[in-house]
Amino acid sequence: MNQIxxxxxxxxxxxxxxxxxxxxxxxxxAALCISxxxxxxxxxxxxxxxxxxxxxxxxxxxxxxxxxxxxxLSSLVRDYLFEPNTxxxxxxxxxxxxxxxxxLMTRVAQVRNxxxxxxxxxxxxxxxxxxxxxxxxxxxxxxxxxxxxxxESSPDAVLIIGTDYRYxxxxxxxxxxxxxxxxxxxxxxxxxxxxxxxxxxxxxPFLDRCFAGENVKFDDxxxxxxxxxxxxxxxxxxxxxxxxxxxxxxxARDLTDHARASEALRLAQADLAHASRMTTMxxxxxSLAHEVNQPITAAVNGASTCVRWLTRDDPDxxxxxxxxLGVIRNAKRxxxxxxxxxxxxxxxxxxxxxxDINELIREIVALLRNEAQRYSIVVRxxxxxxxxxxxxxxxxxxxxxxxxxxxxxxxxxxxxxxxxLSIRSRxxxxxxxxxxxxxxxxxLPQHQVDQIFDAFFxxxxxxxxxxxxxxxxxxxxxxxxxxxxxxxxxxASFYFTLPIxxxxxx
Amino acid sequence: MSCHKETILVAIVDDDDxxxxxxxxxxxxxxxxxxxxxxxxxxxxxxxxxxTACLITDIRMPGMSGLELxxxxxxxxxxxxxxxxxxxxDEEMRFQALRAGAVEFLPKPFDDxxxxxxxxxALGR
Numbered sequence: 276m277n278q279i280x281x282x283x284x285x286x287x288x289x290x291x292x293x294x295x296x297x298x299x300x301x302x303x304x305a306a307l308c309i310s311x312x313x314x315x316x317x318x319x320x321x322x323x324x325x326x327x328x329x330x331x332x333x334x335x336x337x338x339x340x341x342x343x344x345x346x347x348l349s350s351l352v353r354d355y356l357f358e359p360n361t362x363x364x365x366x367x368x369x370x371x372x373x374x375x376x377x378x379l380m381t382r383v384a385q386v387r388n389x390x391x392x393x394x395x396x397x398x399x400x401x402x403x404x405x406x407x408x409x410x411x412x413x414x415x416x417x418x419x420x421x422x423x424x425x426x427e428s429s430p431d432a433v434l435i436i437g438t439d440y441r442y443x444x445x446x447x448x449x450x451x452x453x454x455x456x457x458x459x460x461x462x463x464x465x466x467x468x469x470x471x472x473x474x475x476x477x478x479x480p481f482l483d484r485c486f487a488g489e490n491v492k493f494d495d496x497x498x499x500x501x502x503x504x505x506x507x508x509x510x511x512x513x514x515x516x517x518x519x520x521x522x523x524x525x526x527a528r529d530l531t532d533h534a535r536a537s538e539a540l541r542l543a544q545a546d547l548a549h550a551s552r553m554t555t556m557x558x559x560x561x562s563l564a565h566e567v568n569q570p571i572t573a574a575v576n577g578a579s580t581c582v583r584w585l586t587r588d589d590p591d592x593x594x595x596x597x598x599x600l601g602v603i604r605n606a607k608r609x610x611x612x613x614x615x616x617x618x619x620x621x622x623x624x625x626x627x628x629x630x631d632i633n634e635l636i637r638e639i640v641a642l643l644r645n646e647a648q649r650y651s652i653v654v655r656x657x658x659x660x661x662x663x664x665x666x667x668x669x670x671x672x673x674x675x676x677x678x679x680x681x682x683x684x685x686x687x688x689x690x691x692x693x694x695x696l697s698i699r700s701r702x703x704x705x706x707x708x709x710x711x712x713x714x715x716x717x718x719l720p721q722h723q724v725d726q727i728f729d730a731f732f733x734x735x736x737x738x739x740x741x742x743x744x745x746x747x748x749x750x751x752x753x754x755x756x757x758x759x760x761x762x763x764x765x766x767a768s769f770y771f772t773l774p775i776x777x778x779x780x781x
Numbered sequence: 782m783s784c785h786k787e788t789i790l791v792a793i794v795d796d797d798d799x800x801x802x803x804x805x806x807x808x809x810x811x812x813x814x815x816x817x818x819x820x821x822x823x824x825x826x827x828x829x830x831x832x833t834a835c836l837i838t839d840i841r842m843p844g845m846s847g848l849e850l851x852x853x854x855x856x857x858x859x860x861x862x863x864x865x866x867x868x869x870x871d872e873e874m875r876f877q878a879l880r881a882g883a884v885e886f887l888p889k890p891f892d893d894x895x896x897x898x899x900x901x902x903a904l905g906r
Contacts, residue, residue, distance in 0.1 A: 565841075569800055571890055572891070577803045648843045
């Protein structure tokens with residue numbers, strides 16, 4: 276603003292009227308005084324020259340009108356004080372000189388004013404653009420500050436890794452994760468920090484994909500200075516102006532607490548499923564005992580027979596051998612049944628393997644055959660022998676089967692004889708297979724066909740209402756669906772689907 | 782209908798293949814010819830009840846139970862000395878069977894000597 280004020284002062288140097296005209300009178304008076312003084316020192320008459328200076332100064336600083344006044348005063352002073360005796364022509368000539376000089380100065384002053392005006396305008400423009408530039412710098416540095424804050428105060432580990440696998444920049448979270456100052460990591464090769472083998476096997480493949488231009492996401496358990504941690508990481512390519520990937524932006528979020536919580540939930544669900552299996556097995560104790568007792572009885576019979584053939588008066592070794600082979604066969608059968616009961620009762624990690632659904636159905640039907648017999652229920656199986664194998668946890672799928680069959684048996688306990696349970700396996704359309712368990716029991720409660728799958732829904736006096744809930748979670752965790760319908764004229768059917776893995780599809 | 786025992790045939794009724802088969806072998810080693818049936822209905826339908834001198838039957842089977850078979854034979858005035866073998870017999874069931882004229886009530890697995898003695902007793906030897 277000071278510059279502009281000065282410009283204005285240069286245009287109109289004297290602010291007041293008195294000042295401006297005072298400058299005209301004063302400057303002519305000064306020229307007169309200097310000339311008179313010089314005459315005393317015998318210098319020839321010099322007023323004309325000083326008068327021109329006075330006129331020029333007045334024009335320059337006080338403007339046109341005071342300049343003209345200075346010119347007129349100079350003419351009068353010269354005519355009447357210095358050259359009173361000269362001819363009218365000579366006076367007019369000098370007056371003409373002053374007049375031309377005044378006009379010239381008027382023009383000079385005008386040009387000067389225009390010039391100064393332009394300079395002032397340009398200065399204003401420059402000042403403005405300078406200010407907006409300053410503002411932009413402030414804004415940019417603010418934005419940079421915020422970006423820096425994002426980097427520095429992010430709750431996630433944020434780092435930039437060059438294509439040479441060296442750290443370009445790391446934030447405090449990453450520094451804390453590795454227990455060393457951030458500055459000490461810059462320039463360091465990743466392998467130095469995480470170990471050569473870990474780097475080559477677990478990080479480099481992802482980084483190389485990122486450097487090839489791909490956004491990479493992955494999560495896994497890692498060991499760092501804070502212990503065994505579950506980290507979800509994203510690798511994003513950072514590109515130069517020429518679109519070449521020059522670095523990777525890595526954002527790593529520590530999800531250990533979430534991973535532990537979901538692990539705990541998974542374990543709780545497995546515990547619940549196990550508890551439910553044990554409850555069912557408890558209900559089956561009598562039938563299972565009978566199922567094991569049959570081959571044991573047969574083995575004891577065989578052993579007795581064997582002894583009898585050997586202790587006769589004329590021992591028959593051939594017959595004894597046959598009987599002994601029967602003992603082995605039946606003892607093995609008893610062991611198989613016990614092993615199967617144990618595998619269902621076992622509490623273990625969920626294991627998915629290729630499994631033959633028909634084999635799983637046959638095993639569970641064999642285990643429950645006696646239970647069905649107890650209530651005079653005829654069990655029919657209608658299995659499609661051309662079914663591809665599925666990827667499943669056999670124990671869990673058999674738990675679903677066991678729940679459905681036990682429910683059917685319960686539903687038929689109080690109906691008229693001709694109780695029939697039928698189990699079918701078929702190939703469904705959408706790359707899945709479907710298993711159905713149908714009975715002609717009491718059927719599902721009206722208007723509650725879907726509620727039966729809710730937790731704690733039960734129609735049994737001693738049921739806890741978890742069986743179908745757990746069955747549905749098991750089927751859904753395998754990528755299938757479990758549903759129920761009522762049969763006509765009576766009974767209910769339960770269906771569940773299981774996906775057929777692409778590799779076993781024909 | 783009544784039945785007249787003409788032979789000394791032992792009949793076995795049990796739904797479990799292996800129990801049925803090994804029991805038949807056991808009796809053969811002891812010198813008793815036998816016939817085996819997988820259900821009470823099969824036995825009743827076979828027409829062999831007349832020549833059966835001793836019946837060994839399981840109690841719990843699909844369809845007709847061993848006790849029902851005994852009642853049926855009693856009703857038909859065809860009293861065959863019967864030995865019950867069962868994996869889960871309780872006292873009540875045992876009492877019911879013996880009251881209906883059972884020779885013996887044996888829990889599975891059973892001692893061969895006891896069974897053979899019971900068969901001998903049933904056959905009156």
